[in-house]
Amino acid sequence: xxxxxxxxxxxxxxxxxxxxxxxxxxxxxxxxxxxxxxxxxxxxxxxxxxxxxxxxxxxxxxxxxxxxxxxxxxxxxxxxxxxxxxxxxxxxxxxxxxxxxxxxxxxxxxxxxxxxxxxxxxxxxxxxxxxxxxxxxxxxxxxxxxxxxxxxxxxxxxxxxxxxxxxxxxxxxxxxxxxxxxxxxxxxxxxxxxxxxxxxxxxxxxxxxxxxxxxxxxxxxxxxxxxxxxxxxxxxxxxxxxxxxxxxxxxxxxxxxxxxxxxxxxxxxxxxxxxxxxxxxxxxxxxxxxxxxxxxxxxxxxxxxxxxxxxxxxxxxxxxxxxxxxxxxxxxxxxxxxxxxxxxxxxxxxxxxxxxxxxx
Amino acid sequence: xxxxxxxxxxxxxxxxxxxxxxxxxxxxxxxxxxxxxxxxxxxxxxxxxxxxxxxxxxxxxxxxxxxxxxxxxxxxxxxxxxxxxxxxxxxxxxxxxxxxxxxxxxxxxxxxxxxxxxxxxxxxxxxxxxxxxxxxxxxxxxxxxxxxxxxxxxxxxxxxxxxxxxxxxxxxxxxxxxxxxxxxxxxxxxxxxxxxxxxxxxxxxxxxxxxxxxxxxxxxxxxxxxxxxxxxxxxxxxxxxxxxxxxxxxxxxxxxxxxxxxxxxxxxxxxxxxxxxxxxxxxxxxxxxxxxxxxxxxxxxxxxxxxxxxxxxxxxxxxxxxxxxxxxxxxxxxxxxxxxxxxxxxxxxxxxxxxxxxxx
Numbered sequence: 001x002x003x004x005x006x007x008x009x010x011x012x013x014x015x016x017x018x019x020x021x022x023x024x025x026x027x028x029x030x031x032x033x034x035x036x037x038x039x040x041x042x043x044x045x046x047x048x049x050x051x052x053x054x055x056x057x058x059x060x061x062x063x064x065x066x067x068x069x070x071x072x073x074x075x076x077x078x079x080x081x082x083x084x085x086x087x088x089x090x091x092x093x094x095x096x097x098x099x100x101x102x103x104x105x106x107x108x109x110x111x112x113x114x115x116x117x118x119x120x121x122x123x124x125x126x127x128x129x130x131x132x133x134x135x136x137x138x139x140x141x142x143x144x145x146x147x148x149x150x151x152x153x154x155x156x157x158x159x160x161x162x163x164x165x166x167x168x169x170x171x172x173x174x175x176x177x178x179x180x181x182x183x184x185x186x187x188x189x190x191x192x193x194x195x196x197x198x199x200x201x202x203x204x205x206x207x208x209x210x211x212x213x214x215x216x217x218x219x220x221x222x223x224x225x226x227x228x229x230x231x232x233x234x235x236x237x238x239x240x241x242x243x244x245x246x247x248x249x250x251x252x253x254x255x256x257x258x259x260x261x262x263x264x265x266x267x268x269x270x271x272x273x274x275x276x277x278x279x280x281x282x283x284x285x286x287x288x289x290x291x292x293x294x295x296x297x298x299x300x301x302x303x304x305x306x307x308x309x310x311x312x313x314x315x316x317x318x319x320x321x322x323x324x325x326x327x328x329x330x331x332x333x334x335x336x337x338x339x340x341x342x343x344x345x346x347x348x349x350x351x352x353x354x355x356x357x358x359x360x
Numbered sequence: 361x362x363x364x365x366x367x368x369x370x371x372x373x374x375x376x377x378x379x380x381x382x383x384x385x386x387x388x389x390x391x392x393x394x395x396x397x398x399x400x401x402x403x404x405x406x407x408x409x410x411x412x413x414x415x416x417x418x419x420x421x422x423x424x425x426x427x428x429x430x431x432x433x434x435x436x437x438x439x440x441x442x443x444x445x446x447x448x449x450x451x452x453x454x455x456x457x458x459x460x461x462x463x464x465x466x467x468x469x470x471x472x473x474x475x476x477x478x479x480x481x482x483x484x485x486x487x488x489x490x491x492x493x494x495x496x497x498x499x500x501x502x503x504x505x506x507x508x509x510x511x512x513x514x515x516x517x518x519x520x521x522x523x524x525x526x527x528x529x530x531x532x533x534x535x536x537x538x539x540x541x542x543x544x545x546x547x548x549x550x551x552x553x554x555x556x557x558x559x560x561x562x563x564x565x566x567x568x569x570x571x572x573x574x575x576x577x578x579x580x581x582x583x584x585x586x587x588x589x590x591x592x593x594x595x596x597x598x599x600x601x602x603x604x605x606x607x608x609x610x611x612x613x614x615x616x617x618x619x620x621x622x623x624x625x626x627x628x629x630x631x632x633x634x635x636x637x638x639x640x641x642x643x644x645x646x647x648x649x650x651x652x653x654x655x656x657x658x659x660x661x662x663x664x665x666x667x668x669x670x671x672x673x674x675x676x677x678x679x680x681x682x683x684x685x686x687x688x689x690x691x692x693x694x695x696x697x698x699x700x701x702x703x704x705x706x707x708x709x710x711x712x713x714x715x716x717x718x719x720x
Contacts, residue, residue: 119564131691131716133654139564167560175561178553183572186550188631189604193538193597195634200527201535204479204499205638211571212543216635220628227624231612237553238609244549245605249598252591264587268580271548274555275576278565294493302679303666310660319662320680356491 007033008156013057013064013087014038015079017048020095020118021070022130025053027160030132036061040071047127063087066156069094073225077105084110091149097121097176099143099169101229114145114153115169117176118162125219136161143169177233182241184215184223185234191216289341291334294354302332308351309334314344331356367393368516373417373424373447374398375439377408380455380478381430382490385413387520390492396421400431407487423447426516429454433585437465444470451509457481457536459503459529461589474505474513475529477536478522485579496521503529537593542601544575544583545594551576649701651694654714662692668711669694674704691716 012028014021017039025035025048035054039045049056067083069076073096080102083092092113094102099115106113118140140162142153150166157164167175191213194202227234248267251260295301309316318335336344348355372388374381377399385395385408395414399405409416427443429436433456440462443452452473454462459475466473478500500522502513517524527535551573554562587594608627611620655661669676678695696704708715 119566121566121568131652131654141564165560165563171560175558175564178557179561179565179569182553183550183569185608185627186546187568187572187635188628189601189608190543190546191632191634192604192627192630193542193601193634194637195630197538197637198535200525200531201539202637202639203525204501204535205539206479206481208481208547208575209539209543210638211574212547213631213635213638214571215568216628216631218628218632220625220632223628224621224625227612228615228621231615235609235612238605238612241549241553242602242605242609244552245598245602248545248549249595249602252587252595252598255588255591261584261588265580265584267545267552268548268576268578268583270552270555271573271576272551272578272580274551274553275547275573277554277557277562278570278573279562292491294491300667300670302676303663303670306663306666307660310663316662356493 007031008152008159009064009066009091010034011062011064012036012066012068013083013090014054014068014070015083016070016072017041017044017053017127018070018072019121019125019127019129019134021068022048022051022053022127023120023132023134024068024070024095024160026051026130026132027135029054031159034062036064044127048130051127051130053127053130064090066090067092069096071096072222073098073101073229076102080106080113084112091152093153096229097180097226098229099141099172100232103144103169109144111146112149114149115143116153116157117141117143117172118157120162125222133161137163139163139165141165141167141172143167143172173230173233177230177237181227181230181234182237184218185227185238186241187213187216188223289336289338291336291341291345291348292356293332293334293348294356295332305332305353308347309344312344312347314340367391368512368519369424369426369451370394371422371424372396372426372428373443373450374414374428374430375443376430376432377401377404377413377487378430378432379485379487379489379494380480381428382408382411382413382487383480383492383494384428384430384455384520386411386490386492387495389414391519394422396424404487408490411487411490413487413490424450426450427452429456431456432582433458433461433589436462440466440473444472451512453513456589457540457586458589459501459532460592463504463529469504471506472509474509475503476513476517477501477503477532478517480522484577485582493521497523499523499525501525501527501532503527503532533590533593537590537597541587541590541594542597544578545587545598546601547573547576548583649696649698651696651701651705651708652716653692653694653708654716655692665692665713668707669704672704672707674700 011034013036014025015038017037025037028035029052036057037045037048037054064087067087067090069079071079076094076096080092080094093116095116095118096102097117099117102115103109118135118138120134120138140157142150142164154164244267247263251263254260314336316334316336320333345355371394373396374385375398377397385397388395389412396417397405397408397414424447427447427450429439431439436454436456440452440454453476455476455478456462457477459477462475463469478495478498480494480498500517502510502524514524604627607623611623614620674696676694676696680693
C-alpha cells in the first residue's frame, strides 16, 4: 500500500461502519489513504476493522483532513456538529439519502461542511455488503457549501471514480423523492399485499411481482428515517399517486360508466411514457440492444457461449440468466451495443445458438 | 419433424397469433402436431406463418381436435362460442389472464370448453417474442370443465412441459389479482410519476426504480382488458393499498404526531414480511444462496469463471451480471443451492476470485 501524494485528503476519518462507510474505508485504504473508523456499535466497527477498511482512532492518531459522516440520517446533524468542533481544521461531509433535513440540523452551517449523497445503495446493507468499488461510475451529488470546500470534495469524489453532480439540497430531495423514495414505499406497500395470499396464489408468482417488490426487503429502520426526513418532497408525489389510484379504483368499480375505460387506459399509457424516460444503464445517449438466447441448463453451456463471444471480441454490457423451475433450458439475455447487434446475431446463429428473441 | 402418435391432440387450431398463440404453435409444430393458425390481423398471422408456427386453414384442412383461443380477453367468449359451433367435435380452451369473465361470457358452458391460463407472459408481447419453450416448467392453471375434457387438457399441458395446477376460476382470479394485476397497476402508476421528472432527477435513477417500473412497459390495450375483466377480485386489494397509502401520507404530513412513526415503520415491516413469502425461483422448498463476485469487465473473464464452475460440476441456478456505467469491473451474482455454497466459495477463493458478498 503506497501513500499517494495526489490524494485530495491523506487522512480521512469515517463515522459509521455500514455499507457506505465501510465501502469508503475499503476504497480509500486501497488508494493509500490513512483511514480511521468509528461506530456506535462495537460489532459493526469490528467487522469493518476485520475487512481492513481502516483502523480505530487512538491518542496518537493525527487529526483527519476530512471527516465522513456515514451514520443513519437521524443522527447525521449531531455527529457532523461534533466533528466540526472536535476537528477544527477538517472538512466534514455526510453521505445520507436526504439533504435538506441535514442542513436544517446544522444551525449556521460551517464553511467546512458540504452535504453529499452517493447513489450507491443496495437492499442488502451493512459492512458485510461493503465493496471498495461501490462508488465507481455512480452519480454522487454535491450540495451547498463554500466554494473551496466544494472543489476539494469534488476532487475527492472524482478520485473514487464517481460522477460528481451539483445540485441544491432542495433539488436533490425532489429528485430522490421521485426516483427512489416513492418506488421504495410503493414496493413495500405492494409486497404487504402478499402477507395474506394463499400458498396456491403465491405459486403463480412470476418475474413481474418479484421485480416490483424486490426492494421491499430493504431495512425498515433506515427507510423510516429517510422518508420522514424527506416527507415534504415525498408527500406531493404520494398524493398524486393516491389520486390516480383512487380514479382507477372508481373506474374499476363501475367499468360500464362513461369514461371509466379511458381512465384505466390512461393510467397504463402514462406508465409506458414514464418508464421510457429512464435513461439507459449507460446513460441517456447509449443505444443498447438485447438478444435472448436459449441455453441448455447444464454446466459449461454458458461458459461455451461466453468463450465464443470473447473470441469474437464482444464485450457484454449486461447479462441475465433466466431459468424456469425444473426446466432443461434457460435463457441468457445479452445486452450489447446496438451497432454490434447484427454481427453478433449472425455469428451466434452460424455457431448453432438458438435466438429466442431480441429487443431494445 | 415426426408426427407423434402419443400427442394428446394430433390436430390443433389456434386463434390469435400473439405471444402465447405463436409460442404454442411453435411448441406443437416442433412436437409433430399439425397446427392451423388464424388471426384477425393479416400481419400477425403472416409473422406466425413465417415463424413456422403452423399453416393457414384451407378448404382441405381436417377439423381440429383442439381449438386454442389465444385472442385478447374481450373477444375470447365470442371466439370460443364460434369455435364450439364450427368444430362440433373439438375441445376448446382459452389461455386468457382472467377466467370468471370468460366463463360468464359463455352461456350454458359446453362440456367441450375448459378455461386455462399459462403463467408465461412477458412485458414484450406479440408473435415477434414467441418461443417454443415459453411454457416449459411454468404453472398452467386449469379451471372448471367436464372431467374427461379436463383430463385431456391436463395431458396436453403436461406434454408441453408445463406444470398443471387445478383451480376454480374464482380462485385463479383472486390469485392473479394479488400476484400479477396489483403489481402491474402499481408499476404503471409509479412509472407515471417519472413523466414530470427533470432529466437531472432521472440521472439519479438506480436499480430500484428500474425494477419497480419494468413491467410498466407492457401493452396498455391488453392490460385495460385484463383489469376490467378482473375488477371484482382486484378492487379489494387496491382499496387496501389505497388505505395503507393514505395512512402513510397522513403520517408523513405530521411526522411529529403520536403513532406516525409506527405507521410508516409498519408499512416497511409488512413489506419485508410480504416479499419473504414469495417462493424461490425453484419453488418454496428450494434453498438458494447467492454469491457476489467481482469480475473484470473484459471479454473472457466471465467465461473463465463459468468454465471453472463447470469443471467443478457446479450448476448455477441463476446468474446476473451487474455492470456500472464506465466501470472497469462488474459483479456476477451467482445463485446456487445452499448446500453447495461453502464448497464453491472456498474453491473460488482458492482460484483467486474476489467475493464481494453473499446472501440468501
